[in-house]
Amino acid sequence: MTEIIEHDVLIVGGGGAGLRAAIAIAEADPSLxxxxxxxxxxxxxxxxxAEGGAAAVIRPEDSLEDHIYDTISGADWLADQDAVEAFVNxxxxxxxxxxxxxxxxSRNPDGTVAVRPFGGMKIERTWFAxxxxxxxxxxxxxxxxLKYEPVKRYDEWFATQLLVEDGRCVGxxxxxxxxxQVRGIVAGAVIxxxxxxxxxxxxxxxxxxxxxxxxAMAYRAGIALKDMEFVQYHPTGLPGTGILITEASRGEGGVLINKDGHRYLQDYDLGKPLDVSDPEHPQKRTMELGPRDKLSQCFIKEQQAGRTFEGEYGHYVHLDVTHxxxxxxxxxxxxxxxxxxxxxxxxxxYDPIPVRPVLHYVMGGIHTDINGATSMPGLFAVGECACVNINGANRLGSNSLTELLVFGARAGQEAVNFAAAQSKPQTGPLEAQVRDEQQRIAGQFINKTGxxxxxxxxxxxxxxxxxxxVGIYRDAAGTQAACDKMAELQDRxxxxxxxxxxxxxxxxxxxxxELENMLDIARASSLAANVRQESRGAHQRTDFPPPRDDDNWLKHSLAFRTDDGPRIEHLDVTITRWPPAKRTYGS
Amino acid sequence: MPDEKITLEILRYHPETDEEPSFQTFEVPYHEDWVVLDAINWIKEHVDGTLTYRWSCRMGVCGSCGMMVNGTPRLTCAVFLNEFHPEPIKIEPLAYFPVERDLVTVMDSFMEKLQSVKPWLIRNEDEEKPLEEGEYLQSPAELASYKQFSMCINCMLCYAACPVTGLESEFVGPAAIALGMRYNRDSRDQGREQRQEVIASHDAIWNCTFVGECSVVCPKDVDPAGAIQQAKVESTIDWYTSLLPWTKK
Amino acid sequence: MSKPYTPPMPLTWWNKNTAYRLFMLRELSSVFVALFVLELLCFVSQVGQGEEAMDQFIKSLDNPLYLLYHVIVLAFALLHSITWFNLTPKVMVIRLGEEKVPDVLVAGSNYVACLVVSLLLWWIVKG
Known part of the structure; x- marks a missing residue:
């Protein structure tokens, strides 16, 4: 039995971005x-x-310009400046x-919303609970x-494939x-x-x-994955489990020390440390409040110099908040x-926390425009799966939660506009696609033995x-090996x-x-890392050391899926008012 | 000791082949720093891919992996094997819920109950503050008065600890009532009267006999038992107040 | 397919763990407290009918079975009071600014009040 369920707009994913989009749509047009x-x-x-907070300018002494500049410089100038501007505004x-x-x-004594300092931000602007x-x-x-009746949830439904009709995404x-059971869910627009x-x-x-x-769904449907070589290691995760210890611990004044008790970040061009008892500590855009890419890279340098602790789960340093x-x-x-x-x-x-860098965030994702629209009509993407791109080569902590809201609302509105301007999809021809998918899953997995x-x-x-x-430091051989491995694993x-x-x-x-999805993305990510022959932000090539190469690489990478593996193309970065400059911290 | 083992007795139920659940025993390598969820994952990956359960964040905040561990509802990502070793550990799905398969329970009625208490901020129609005028002010003390009730991760351990949920399927239950109280206590909210319809009903607070175990098993110290008793006191005061001749009817 | 299994609720559910058993005892305690209140009412009514009736009532209680019964009643009354005293902090939350008054203080105030009232009664009775 093939069943097609019809809606006006379909959202895949019920996290922050999906829910924000759903509410935006319900408010824009309650009849949908x-x-x-x-x-x-x-x-x-x-x-x-997510732990630490979400960034937005609220204090009178803060400015939108500063948030924009922090984000763009944090991104090592790979962010699209029109998108950053819209985001911050x-x-x-x-x-x-x-x-x-x-x-x-969390609140100030006068009842207004409180903000805290965060890495790479010039001033306190991170809202937190x-x-x-x-x-x-x-x-x-x-x-x-839950208060919006038009929002119908399909909890514990696993989306497997986009339904495409005449080049348009319809479910x-x-x-x-x-x-x-495999079902088709059809809608005028999909996010x-x-x-x-x-x-x-x-x-x-x-x-x-x-x-x-x-x-992976979008990639297989022919949409590019953008900037997949850029992945963020968070500098402070618990060894063994990788559980996140929030950047807020440093925002509130925590410090990183190596096995000699030394605040090692001062040795890597991140500024001079202030004593923890100094009222100016922690200083913004300095030391422990530097950006995540640099802090994680410093850890590797310390490890190579033999100044980290060694434990059952590898090397680590101490995050001290005892004071x-x-x-x-x-x-x-x-x-x-x-x-x-x-x-x-x-x-x-009473004691310092053992921490080490841990994979935290993928800056790259489904290539979208400033409204979350992809290259396929009717298809939008928001949140970590998307790449607008406001995060560039390194996302600043506390920008991503806000990104869910801003672009969730934007894409929701755009999806409403799109669905309204289009005819309703024809469900008849789609039934065959749903049947094929059910047969594929049955044949390839459920009924397959041996x-x-x-x-x-x-x-x-x-x-x-x-x-x-494809870790914190990469080179041609390592990324190539990863590409080859993914091809092999896809065969196997x-x-x-x-x-x-x-x-x-x-x-x-x-x-x-899920593994099938991950292999596709891993292959795109490793090839993108192999192709980009420079060091920028979170993408550090030991064979192409810093500084970054704006002449050749001030551009996004776009990975397209082909039967022989990914194909990489490039796209210019949108630069408006902030020409590329040296990225400095701690001055 | 690398070759030490620990025994897990897991309640299995397969809707396609079983009439009722039965226990299956697995030997798992013992690691002192493994949580119960690690052991279950090991079984699924290496021994029996059909073992079915929910999990995600493995850091005690998504609320997916609640199970009965030796008869007590626990988050399996937060219970270490060393609490039991060398004794075997008995794993069952959360008590009082219908079982979909193995350790996966049916959550439909829980989700309906959550929604029934109107867990969103309600303002009187003409008293919405325009966004341009900024946030509602709320002092740290006002925040503190409901913060505890806002910490619920919907893990449903409290339902599995509460015999009333087993006896009365309509009982709205600890987490949902506490969530209603979270909004009632919020200085920005004006929706208490709307929520009272559900909260002050027989199926909600007056079904609670104050066993108190919901608060004992809560991994986030939400204290739903406290929320329910406080709601009882307030509803009782409401009723007496309504009898007073000068109360507007 | 979906065919959920609904586990039955056994009649002995209250014997599943110590917490449930203690809860049942607490619930049961109210029966004994009520019985004692009835007895007290009878006693008051006898007192109203004169000294002879009162003496006869007291005399009728003068046997080992009644003593045992009263010990049991006392035990349940204590269980009842203690468990409820200990639960008061959940019902009565007192806040001073951001801080909650500690549970020990709220529960402790019950015990103190109980002691004061008991002493007062003892003082009145002993005259």
């Missing part, structure tokens, strides 16, 4: 029916794990909107979305997990908000669900304390190749067979589909 398809219940989405309104929807922002900002934002959005096929792909790497802050499904005192730690970063106590048995009130490969083997090999080839993936041949809630099937 909106579908939110998500492989997990919305409150399980990875937005929930709309950020305060969006953040206030979330306040009006009940988000429990203690250190569970993402959690509170997601729950506020989810709970608010997706999705597996209803509890029955295992992908499926998050990043941190699970390509073995050591990541990212949740298990971050497998780049939406990126903040129990009261401040409990008030400002209670989750840091909870996580450190639970997962490494250390109470940060395969020789296990998912875990392939996934582990993919993780290892990404870590060694054809020989996967599953233990689980049933339809009911088959999570081994979804794991297989």
């Amino acid at each position: 029916s909106i579908a939110v398809v998500s492989k997990v219940y919305p409150m399980r989405s990875h937005t929930v794990s 709309e950020a305060p309104r969006e953040m206030t909107q979330l306040e009006h929807w009940g988000c429990p922002w 203690a250190d569970k900002t993402g959690f509170h934002m997601l729950h506020a959005l989810f709970q608010t979305s 997706v096929t999705a597996i209803e997990l509890r029955t295992g 992908i908000c499926t998050g990043g792909a941190g699970r390509l790497w073995p050591f990541t802050t990212n949740a298990a669900i971050k497998t780049g499904d939406g990126m 903040l005192g129990e009261k401040k730690i409990n008030k400002k970063i209670p989750f840091v304390r909870e996580l450190a106590r639970n997962y490494v048995g250390i109470d940060p009130v 395969g020789t490969e296990r998912l875990v083997t392939l996934r582990t090999e993919m993780n290892e190749a990404m870590e060694s080839g 993936f054809q020989h996967v067979s599953l233990d689980d041949h049933s339809l009911s809630f088959n999570t081994e099937l979804t794991a297989a589909l």
Whole structure:
């Protein structure tokens, strides 16, 4: 039985971006029916794990110009400046909107919203809800979305493929997990908000669900993945698990020290350290409040110099917040304390926390314009799965949560406009596409026996190749090896067979589909890293050391899928008022 | 010890072949720093790919991986094997919920209950502050008065600890009522009266017999039992107030 | 396909763990407290009928079974009071600015009040 479900607008992904878009659509036109398809219940989405905060200019002494400049310089000039400008301009309104929807922002004594310093930002502009900002934002959005009747959720439906009719995106096929049935969900416009792909790497802050499904769906439908060589390592994750210790711990005054007790960042052109008792500490855009790419790179240099600790799970340094005192730690970063106590048995009130860089965020993603529109009519993308691009070669901490809101709202509005201007899709011809997809999944996975490969083997090999080839420092040989490995793994993936041949809630099937998605993206990411012959932001090539090469590489990369692997093209960066300049911190 | 083992007894149920659940035993390598979820993942990856359960963030904030661990509802990403080793660990789906498959429960009624308390900020029609005028002011003390109730991750451990949810399927339950109270307590909210319809009903607070276990098992110290009792006191005061001759009817 | 399994709720659910058993005892305690209140009402009514009736009532209680019964009633009354005293901080949340008054203080004030009232009664009775 083929079933087609019809809506006016379809959103794939129920995290921060998807929910913001859904609300934007419901408010723009209450007569539209909106579908939110998500492989997990919305409150399980990875937005929930974001900790430190969300940036928007609010203080009178701050300025939009400064936020724009911080973002562009943080991005090592690879961000599109028109997009950054729109983002920064709309950020305060969006953040206030979330306040009006009940988000429990931390407050100043006078009742106004409090802001904290963050890495790479010139002034305090990061709104926060203690250190569970993402959690509170997601729950506020989810709970608010419940009041809009036109929003119909398809929780625990796994989208597998875009439905395309005459070059226009008109929906997706999705597996209803509890029955295992593949259904078509058809709509006048589709917005992908499926998050990043941190699970390509073995050591990541990212949740298990971050497998780049939406990126892969768009990529396979012929849309380019942009700037996939740029991935962010967060400088402070717990060894072993990779659990995130928020940048807010440094924003509140925490310091990084090596095994000699030395605040090593001062040796890497990030400014002079102030004593932690100095009222000026922590200094903005300096030392521990430098950008994430540089801090992670400093760690590797320290490790190479033999000045890091060595433990069961590799090298690490210390993040010391003891001087903040129990009261401040409990008030400002209670989750840091909870996580450190639970997962490494250390109470940060009394002892420094062991930390090391950990894969955190994929700057690249589905190529979109400033409104979230992709090159395929009817298809939009928002959030970590998309690349607008405001993050360039390195995202500043606390910009991504705001990005979900600003571009979620924008894409929602654009999708409404698009759907209104188009005729309703014809469902008849789509039934065949849905049937084909059901047969493909049945043939390739559910009914298949006698395969020789296990998912875990392939996934582990993919993780290892990404870590060694497409990590903090790269070179031609390593990235090439990763490309070759992904091609090999894609071949071997054809020989996967599953233990689980049933339809009911088959999570081994979804794991297989996720791995298939990740291999596609991993291949694009490693080739993009191989092709870009310069060092910029988070993309550091040891064979093409800094400074960056604006003459040849001030441009985005676009990876297109072909049957023989990705093809890389290039696109100019939009430069408006901020000509490329030297990126300096700590002066 | 690298070759030490630990035994997991896992309740399995397959809707396509089983009439009712039964236990299956797995031997898992013992690592002192593994959580129960690590052991379950190891089984799925290396021994039996059909084992079915939910998980995601593995840092105690997404709320997916709640299960009964030796009879107590716990987040399996936050329970270490060393709490039990060398004794075996019994893993079951969250109590009082219908089971979809193995350790996956049916959440439909929980989601409906969450929605029923109107968990969003409600303002009187003419009292919405325009966005241009900025945020609603809220003092740190006002924030503190509801913050605890806003920490719920919807993991449903409290439902699995509450016998009333097993006895009365209509019981709105701890997490949902606490969420309603979270908004009632919020100084920006004006929707208490609308929520009282559900919260002050027989199916909500008056079904609670104050076993108190919901607050004991809550991994985020939300204290839903407290929220419910406070709602009872307030609703009782409402009722007495309504009897007073000068109260507007 | 979807065919959820709904686990049955056994009649012995209250015997599943210590917390449930303690809860049932607390619930049961109200029965004993109520019985004692009835007894007290009877006693008051006898007192109203004169000294002889009162003496006879007291005498009728003068046997080991009644003593045992009263010990049990006392135990339940104590259980009832203690469990409820300990639960008051959940019901009565007192805030001073951002800080919550600690649970120990809220529960402790119950015990103090109980002690004061008991002493007062004892003082009145002993005259």
